[in-house]
Amino acid sequence: MIMKRLLLSAAALALSTGLAHAQFTDGKVKIGVLTDLSGTYSDLAGQGAIVAAQMAIEDFGGKINGQPIELISADHQNKADIASGIARKWYENEGVDAIAELVTTAAAVAVREVAREKGKIDLNSGAASTPLTNDKCSPTGFHWTYDTYAMAVGTGDAVVKSGGKTWFFLTADYAFGHNLQAQTERVVLANGGTVKGSVKHPFPNADFSSFLLQAQASGAQIIGLANAGADTINAIKQAKEFGIVAGGQKLAGLLVFITDVNSLGLDIAQGMVLTTGFYWDMDDGTRAFSKRFAERMKGKMPSMVQAGVYSQVTHYLKAAAAAKTDEGIKVADKMRELPIQDFFAKNGKIRADGRMVHDMYLAQVKAPSESKGPWDYYKVLRTIPGDEAFQPLSMSTCPLVKK
Amino acid sequence: MMTIFGIPTQALFGQLLLGLINGAFYAMLSLGLALIFGLLNIINFSHGALYMMGAFVAWLFLNLLGVGYWWSLLLAPIVVAAFGILIERTMLSRLYKLDHLYGLLLTFGLALIIEGAFRQLYGISGMPYAVPPELAGGWNLGFMYLPIYRGWVVVASLILCLGSWLLIEKTKLGAYLRAGTENATLVQAFGINVPMMVTLTYGFGVALAAIAGVLAAPIYSVNPLMGSNLIIVVFAVVVIGGMGSILGAIITGFMLGLVEGLTKVFYPEAASTVIFVVMSIVLMIKPAGLFGKGN
Numbered sequence: 001m002i003m004k005r006l007l008l009s010a011a012a013l014a015l016s017t018g019l020a021h022a023q024f025t026d027g028k029v030k031i032g033v034l035t036d037l038s039g040t041y042s043d044l045a046g047q048g049a050i051v052a053a054q055m056a057i058e059d060f061g062g063k064i065n066g067q068p069i070e071l072i073s074a075d076h077q078n079k080a081d082i083a084s085g086i087a088r089k090w091y092e093n094e095g096v097d098a099i100a101e102l103v104t105t106a107a108a109v110a111v112r113e114v115a116r117e118k119g120k121i122d123l124n125s126g127a128a129s130t131p132l133t134n135d136k137c138s139p140t141g142f143h144w145t146y147d148t149y150a151m152a153v154g155t156g157d158a159v160v161k162s163g164g165k166t167w168f169f170l171t172a173d174y175a176f177g178h179n180l181q182a183q184t185e186r187v188v189l190a191n192g193g194t195v196k197g198s199v200k201h202p203f204p205n206a207d208f209s210s211f212l213l214q215a216q217a218s219g220a221q222i223i224g225l226a227n228a229g230a231d232t233i234n235a236i237k238q239a240k241e242f243g244i245v246a247g248g249q250k251l252a253g254l255l256v257f258i259t260d261v262n263s264l265g266l267d268i269a270q271g272m273v274l275t276t277g278f279y280w281d282m283d284d285g286t287r288a289f290s291k292r293f294a295e296r297m298k299g300k301m302p303s304m305v306q307a308g309v310y311s312q313v314t315h316y317l318k319a320a321a322a323a324k325t326d327e328g329i330k331v332a333d334k335m336r337e338l339p340i341q342d343f344f345a346k347n348g349k350i351r352a353d354g355r356m357v358h359d360m361y362l363a364q365v366k367a368p369s370e371s372k373g374p375w376d377y378y379k380v381l382r383t384i385p386g387d388e389a390f391q392p393l394s395m396s397t398c399p400l401v402k403k
Numbered sequence: 404m405m406t407i408f409g410i411p412t413q414a415l416f417g418q419l420l421l422g423l424i425n426g427a428f429y430a431m432l433s434l435g436l437a438l439i440f441g442l443l444n445i446i447n448f449s450h451g452a453l454y455m456m457g458a459f460v461a462w463l464f465l466n467l468l469g470v471g472y473w474w475s476l477l478l479a480p481i482v483v484a485a486f487g488i489l490i491e492r493t494m495l496s497r498l499y500k501l502d503h504l505y506g507l508l509l510t511f512g513l514a515l516i517i518e519g520a521f522r523q524l525y526g527i528s529g530m531p532y533a534v535p536p537e538l539a540g541g542w543n544l545g546f547m548y549l550p551i552y553r554g555w556v557v558v559a560s561l562i563l564c565l566g567s568w569l570l571i572e573k574t575k576l577g578a579y580l581r582a583g584t585e586n587a588t589l590v591q592a593f594g595i596n597v598p599m600m601v602t603l604t605y606g607f608g609v610a611l612a613a614i615a616g617v618l619a620a621p622i623y624s625v626n627p628l629m630g631s632n633l634i635i636v637v638f639a640v641v642v643i644g645g646m647g648s649i650l651g652a653i654i655t656g657f658m659l660g661l662v663e664g665l666t667k668v669f670y671p672e673a674a675s676t677v678i679f680v681v682m683s684i685v686l687m688i689k690p691a692g693l694f695g696k697g698n
Contacts, residue, residue: 040628042527201671202671202676213421233528234624263529263624
C-alpha cells in the first residue's frame with residue numbers, strides 16, 4: 001500500500017516536472033553541425049562552421065527557457081550516404097533537433113530527405129543548388145546563404161551589362177556544375193548575350209590548360225567558370241599563365257569564396273568580379289563578428305558559409321525560444337514568421353519554399369596596391385536586393401508554394 | 404584550315420604539347436616509383452604525399468626564410484629526401500623480407516598521416532606560389548601560346564629522366580645497385596655497403612618526387628591533396644609501363660600524357676578515366692606491362 005502511494009506520488013512528481021518542460025524533448029535543445037571537415041570544402045565550411053555555431057550558441061546565452069543548448073559535429077566527407085546515415089542517427093538516437101551547414105548538394109539533399117521524414121529541421125548554408133528550394137523543398141528545410149540562382153544573377157548580370165556578351169563555360173561535371181551553368185546561361189541569354197560553347201571537365205581536375213585552350217579558341221569574350229574550390233583556383237591560375245586574360249578574354253568565377261581568393265593571392269585574382277552573401281569588412285557588425293571569429297580561427301576571416309551558419313543557428317534558437325518548443329514543424333513555422341535581423345542579413349525573411357531572402361553583394365577583388373593587409377580583398381560594387389537576387393516564387397517548383 | 408576529326412590541326416598541336424607537359428609530371432613521378440619498386444621491392448604509396456611535401460617545403464622556404472624558387476629547387480628535394488631516408492631507416496627497412504603488401508600498407512598509412520598533418524596546419528584551399536620572374540611570360544608559337552614555365556618543366560623533366568636512366572643503366576654505381584637487388588649477400592661480400600645503397604636509392608626516388616612538387620608549385624595550387632589526386636594515375640602509369648622498368652616508366656609517362664591530352668579534346672568527360680582504360684587493355688594483352696620483363 002505504502003509502496004503504491006509512493007509510486008503514485010513519484011509518478012505525479014515526474015508528471016509535474018515534466019509539464020514544466022513538456023515542450024522540449026529530453027530537456028535540451030541539440031544542434032548538429034554536419035559538414036566537410038577534411039575535404040575540398042573544409043576551408044570554406046568545416047571547422048569554421050562549427051566555431052560559428054558555437055559562437056551563436058554562446059551569444060544566445062547557452063540556454064533556451066532554462067534548457068541547455070548542446071552542439072555536436074561530424075564530417076560527412078561530401079558523401080551522401082555518410083551524411084544521411086549520420087543525420088538519421090542524430091535525429092533518431094541522439095536527440096538532435098536541427099542540423100546546420102550541410103555543404104555539397106548531394107549531402108544536403110540526402111539529409112533533407114531524412115529531416116523531412118522525421119519532421120526535423122535542416123539548415124543549409126554551404127550547398128549551392130537550387131533544387132533545395134524547388135523540387136526538394138520541405139516544410140522544415142531552409143536554405144540560407146546563397147544559391148546558384150543568386151550567383152548567376154549577381155555575376156552573370158553584371159558581366160553581361162558591362163559588355164561581356166559572348167560566353168564559354170568551363171563546367172565541373174556533376175550536378176552542381178550543370179546547375180550553375182544552366183542558371184548562368186539563362187541570365188546571359190535573357191540579357192541579350194550568347195553562349196559559344198562549353199566543356200565539362202572531370203571533378204576534381206588539376207590541369208585546365210587543355211580546356212582553357214578550347215575556351216580561347218572559341219573566341220568568347222567571357223570564360224565562365226561553373227565550378228568551385230580547387231578547380232576554380234587552378235583554372236584561374238592557369239588562365240593567367242596561358243595569357244588568356246592578357247589576350248583580352250575575361251574570366252567570370254561564378255562561385256568564388258574568400259578562401260579561394262586567399263589561396264590565389266591578389267596578384268592573380270585582382271579585378272575579378274564575384275557575388276557573395278557576406279563580406280567581413282562591410283560595417284561595424286560584420287567586423288565585430290569577424291574579429292571574434294578570427295581570434296578563434298588562427299586569424300582567418302569567416303567565409304559567407306561560416307557567417308551564414310552563425311545567422312541560421314541564431315535564428316533557429318530565437319524561433320525555438322519564441323515557439324517554446326523544439327518540435328520541428330512548430331519551430332519552422334516560427335522561423336518563417338520572424339524576420340532576420342543580424343550582421344549577416346539585413347531585413348532577411350524566409351519564404352514558403354524555405355529560401356532565406358537577404359541582400360547579396362557584387363564585389364570586385366582588390367589589386368595588391370589597394371589591399372591594406374591579409375584578408376582585405378574585396379571592394380563591394382553593388383548591393384543586390386534580396387528580391388532581385390533570388391529566384392522569384394512565381395518560378396518555384398516547390399509544392400509548398402501556393403500559386 | 405586543315406582539320407582532323409573536326410578539330411583544327413593547329414589546336415591539335417597545342418593539345419598534344421599540353422599533353423606532353425602533363426606527361427612530364429607523370430614521367431618524373433612514375434620514374435621515382437619504378438626506381439623504388441625495382442630496387443627496394445616497395446610499392447611506395449607515400450610518393451604523392453612526398454611530392455606534395457616538395458611543393459610545401461618550397462612554399463615554406465619562400466614565406467618563412469625568403470628562399471626563392473631556384474634554391475628551393477635544390478634544397479626542398481634534399482629536405483624531403485632526408486625525411487624519406489628517415490622513414491626508410493626506421494620503418495621500411497624492417498619490411499624488405501615481407502610481402503609487398505606490408506610496404507604498400509605502411510606507405511599508404513604514412514601518406515594519410517602526412518596529408519592529414521599538412522591539412523591540419525594549412526587547410527585545404529592551398530597556398531599561392533608565383534612563377535619565378537625569369538620564367539614568367541610566354542612564347543607565341545603560332546598554334547598556341549606556350550608559357551615559358553611550362554616549357555621549362557618539360558626540359559627539366561627530360562633532363563632528370565634521362566639523367567636517372569643513364570645513372571642506373573650505364574654507370575658503375577648503377578651496376579652495383581642492380582647487382583645489389585639481384586643478390587645482396589654476394590655484392591656485400593665484395594665490400595659494397597648494400598643497405599646504405601638501398602637507403603640512398605630510396606632518398607633519390609623521394610627527391611625526384613619532391614623536385615616534381617617544386618616544379619608543380621607555380622602551376623597548381625599548393626595544397627595538401629595535390630599528391631593524392633595524382634598518385635593513382637601515376638600508379639596506373641607504372642603498371643602500364645611495367646613495374647620496376649625505369650625506361651618504361653619514363654616513356655609511358657609522356658605517352659599517357661599525350662593520350663590524356665587528346666581525350667580532353669575529343670571527349671573531355673572521359674579525361675580522368677582514359678588512363679585506366681588503357682591500363683585495363685594493357686593488363687589483358689601484356690600483364691607484365693609494356694616494358695616489363697614478365698617474371
